Amino acid sequence: MPHLSRTFARFSRQKFIESHHNSTKSWVLQGWQPVRTLTNQEVRNKRCLIYDQEKLRQESLIRRIEKIQVIRKGPTEDLTLIMNKNLSTPYNCAMHDNEIYMDQSILALVNGKPWDMHRPLVEDCQLDFLHFRDDNPLACNKAYWRSCSFILGHVLETAFKSRHYVELCSFPAPNVKSGSFVYDVDLKLDKWRPSSGELIALTQIATGLMAEELRFQRLDVDASLAVDMFKDNQYKSQQIPAIAAKSETGNNVTLYRVKDHIDISNGPMISNTSQIGRYSIVGVNPIDTPDYGCLFRIQGLSTPKQLWVDWWTWDILLERAAKLNKSTYPSLIGFESRQSLPDTVKDNRS
Secondary structure, rough: HHHHHHHHHEEEEEOEEEEOOOOEEEEEEEOOOOOOOOOHHHHHHHHHHHHHHHHHHHOOOOOOOOOEEEEOOOOOOOEEEEOOOOOOOOOHHHHHHHHHHHHHEEEEEEEEEOOOOOOHHHHHHHHEEOOOOOOHHHHHHHHHHHHHHHHHHHHHHHHHHOOOOOEEEEEEOHHHHHEEEEEEEEEEOOOOOHHHHHHHHHHHHHHHHHHHHOOOOOEEEEEHHHHOOOOOOOEEEEHHHHHHHHHOOOOEEEEEEEOOOOOOEOOOOOOHHHHHHEEEEEEEEEEOOOOOOEEEEEEEEEEEEOOOHHHHHHHHHHHHHHOOOOOOOOOOEEEEEOOOOOOOOOOOOO
């Protein structure tokens, strides 16, 4: 192998520099820099930096505080609040009303439209609060399922060792009747059948977030900034133009953040992670998609903290949730036109 000998001889004439980073030694060859794959944590740090800078920029544009009138429809009497436009949120309104609304409200209803609890109000409005014990909890159920998929994305990006670069693809629109929430992901693995212990380890990462009572933060950004933020993810980068085209402005992308995890979603999401009750990651199934090739569909099950479920019922729900979820699969066309998984896709558990 003479070419290896020549290569080694060429490199040996150059000077090696020993560098120290985080108390570990790494060797860098002066005059030659090898191609290094980014780690998920480095990418997450970069996204958080861009997010923080953009949030500060948007806040700096509010040069004058304007007042808005918020009417809270109560069971016996209405409450009128004077709040700050583009600054005050439904959660801030709940602070002036009743502590129970702060703790149990999953979403707000602003002029009849589902609204995130920590999303600033932009105009005079009529406000109400939604929770799981409402006569029609559909909006809360969808927000909850969506939020659980979001948390699953956090788990997948943080669970593996740094040498495994995980690329999140997307999660389908929430469908509670499917029996499980999902996230489709490229794990860069040919095959993976996790043991029960590994599934428990993944679940524990999620339950740690719930104990921290972290808020779901929303930020609308220009599509160009979203492209820059997700340029290290081939799937998100391809999806952003279609997502932005469907926004109200035709060029916006909605981001959500919990801790150091940032993802794309139209929302709305639940108020904070403490509202999540039982949460389990129950299944990993390979799926074959026409646009993205082979991905893994990770599935989970959760019930809200407000709704207690006995263990016998929970075990039945777990068994159902572990079966392959045939909800829509990711597509370059966009979220709204995705199709259902074909019946030929096999359940990895069989």
